[in-house]
Amino acid sequence: MRLALLALIFIIVMAMVMLMSNALARRAATRARLNEVRGERLRLTDSASLRGDTMAKGWHKLTEIIEKSGISLVDTQGETLRARLIAAGYNSPLAPKLFTAIRLGMLVLLPAILVGLIFLGGTEISPFKLYLFGVGLAVFGLYAPNLFISAKADRRREAIVNGFPDSLDLMLVCVEAGLGMEAAFDRVGREMQHSHPLVAQMLSIVTLELRAGSSREEALRNMASRTQVTEIRSFSTLLIQSDKLGSSIGETLRVYASEMREKRRMRAEEKAHRLPVLLSVPLVACMLPVMIGVLMLPAIIRVIREMLPAMSGG
Structure with missing residues (x-):
């Protein structure tokens, strides 16, 4: 019994030691992996910033050379x-x-x-x-180039409009949880970096302007002028009026988020209703001549076989 008890204690101690060593090894491996990922991210960020600075300097030199040659690059508008x-x-x-x-x-x-x-x-x-x-x-x-800029601006506006209702829902949750406007913008911008990067960038710029000392009205109007989206302009005006009148920001966000979701649903329904009309053009242009040919070809062949001999006197 004594030997069995000692063996049981030895097994328990060894099991605990192995479990602790495995846990420590996993923790060390996780920490090493996190350090490696952090170092790689910093390296990529530094290289990207250096590459961007190099490209900016190159473009700046190019514009200086063109302007020194006597060609003005200043647009009238x-x-x-x-x-x-x-x-x-x-x-x-x-x-x-x-x-x-x-x-x-x-x-x-x-x-x-x-x-x-x-x-x-x-x-x-x-x-x-x-x-x-x-x-x-x-x-x-x-x-x-004008067509390219217009097309890219339209794609950006569409992406912002599609992702803005989700940001309003997150912003409403943040405001009802007790965060201020600046903190809510910052939190929502960090949360939507992967799902809607354009909306996250827009909110991050507003947060930086507020932290730099700009007034809330000025930052919101700058956001509307940068994006040139009707929904964002209406949202900025609504927040400015709510701030001036002292109404509830949470209730304002709730109502506007509901309206934005309804508009997004209506846009989806509009595209769905336009689809049959758009499909009718290729159907009429491609399938209708083939169907007419298939239906009329036997009759044409029979007419040719019976009418041609009769007309030739056979």
């Missing part, structure tokens, strides 16, 4: 162009000048490429056609 570029996601101060430089480059480069290909290929083309194609390419190069 600078504020409007700046607002369009910000709505498309280009927040750099050099963005308007780079946009103008790209337009001028494509205006000259595309016709030059056409002329070079014609002369290198040895193709003979009339001066009128060469002039016509050159003008067409020049016009395309002049307006293609």
Whole structure:
């Protein structure tokens, strides 16, 4: 009995030692992995920031060289162009000048490429056609960047509108939990970095402006002007009026979140109702001629077999 008891105690002690050693080993491995991930994230952040600084310096030198050569890159509608570029996601101060430089480059480069290909290929083309194609390419190069900026701005607006109701729900939870407006914006911005990065970026910029000393009204109006989205502009105006009148922010967020969800549902229903109309065009253009041919072909063959001999006197 004594030996059995000692053996049982030895087994229990060894089991406890093994369990503790395994737990410590797992904890050490987890800590090492976290340190490795943290170091890799810092390295990627530093390299990305250095790469961004290098690219910004390169673009800045390029614009300086172009302007020193006598070509002005200042647009006559600078504020409007700046607002369009910000709505498309280009927040750099050099963005308007780079946009103008790209337009001028494509205006000259595309016709030059056409002329070079014609002369290198040895193709003979009339001066009128060469002039016509050159003008067409020049016009395309002049307006293609505008179309690209407009399309990208529309995609960003759509992404913001689709993700904004979810951010309002999270913001309502934060406000009802006791957080202020600035803290709610910061919390929601950090929570939505992966699901809706554009909305998270928008809220993070508002938080930074509030922390920098801007008033709440100024920060909200800047948010509306940056995004150029009707729903965001209405939301900013609603929050400013609620702040001035002293009404409940939570109730305001609840009502507006319900309206945003209803609008999103109505947009989805509108797209669903448009689908049969859009499908009717390819159905009529592709399937209707085939169906008519399949139905009428036997009758046409029979008419040909019976009418042609009778008409020829057979």
